[in-house]
Amino acid sequence: MTQSEADEWLHWLLHEVAWGNAFYEAFGRRFPIPRQQAWFADAGIRYRYSDNLLTTLPWPERLNRLRQRVESLTGQRFNSVLATLYRSGEDSVGWHADDESELGPAPVIASLSVGATRAFCLRPKITPGHQHTHEPQPEPQPEIAVPVHSGDLWLMQPPCQQHWEHAVPAETGIHQPRVNLTFRWVIPPAS
Numbered sequence: 127m128t129q130s131e132a133d134e135w136l137h138w139l140l141h142e143v144a145w146g147n148a149f150y151e152a153f154g155r156r157f158p159i160p161r162q163q164a165w166f167a168d169a170g171i172r173y174r175y176s177d178n179l180l181t182t183l184p185w186p187e188r189l190n191r192l193r194q195r196v197e198s199l200t201g202q203r204f205n206s207v208l209a210t211l212y213r214s215g216e217d218s219v220g221w222h223a224d225d226e227s228e229l230g231p232a233p234v235i236a237s238l239s240v241g242a243t244r245a246f247c248l249r250p251k252i253t254p255g256h257q258h259t260h261e262p263q264p265e266p267q268p269e270i271a272v273p274v275h276s277g278d279l280w281l282m283q284p285p286c287q288q289h290w291e292h293a294v295p296a297e298t299g300i301h302q303p304r305v306n307l308t309f310r311w312v313i314p315p316a317s
């Protein structure tokens with residue numbers, strides 16, 4: 127999208143979205159995750175991870191039109207979007223893959239960013255499918271860092287989530303916010 131569209135989207139997302147704080151548990155305590163999130167989805171769509179932490183919001187008309195635009199640009203269908211707000215360079219997301227079973231074995235995720243330029247980092251999973259093990263791990267592979275600019279749209283296609291992890295590390299000196307939208311297809315529950 128153009129810079130002025132990206133600026134408009136940043137303004138709309140910052141002011142109109144009901145941003146929520148999510149938490150993670152460690153050492154028997156709850157800590158806020160270093161970013162804010164909102165989860166929009168079609169009626170009846172549930173996503174275990176997000177559902178535990180976030181309420182499902184209905185699509186605002188404007189966001190629904192953006193979904194249709196992303197669908198026609200990518201040739202993919204999406205029934206949900208996870209919006210993430212990085213309030214400044216202090217906010218981040220750690221290494222993970224979006225490989226929950228609700229996304230199916232080979233998810234296609236479209237990602238759109240507006241606001242501050244941040245590094246989107248990728249690294250191969252150390253042991254595909256067993257990345258959460260506590261056993262000793264071989265040395266991590268060198269990572270790839272792609273600067274993502276305001277208005278950039280990219281696709282994470284198979285086998286990205288199967289074999290790679292991604293992260294947006296904290297960056298000192300960034301005081302502007304960034305919003306990232308990840309459009310996803312969550313397999314609807316069997317009716």
Ligand SMILES: O=C(O)CCC(=O)C(=O)O
Nearest residue numbers: 208210224246294306308
């Ligand atoms: O902010 C980004 O570019 C990545 C966000 C992300 O990894 C996610 O929403 O799962």
Ligand SMILES: [Fe+2]
Nearest residue numbers: 222223224292
């Ligand atoms: Fe992700």
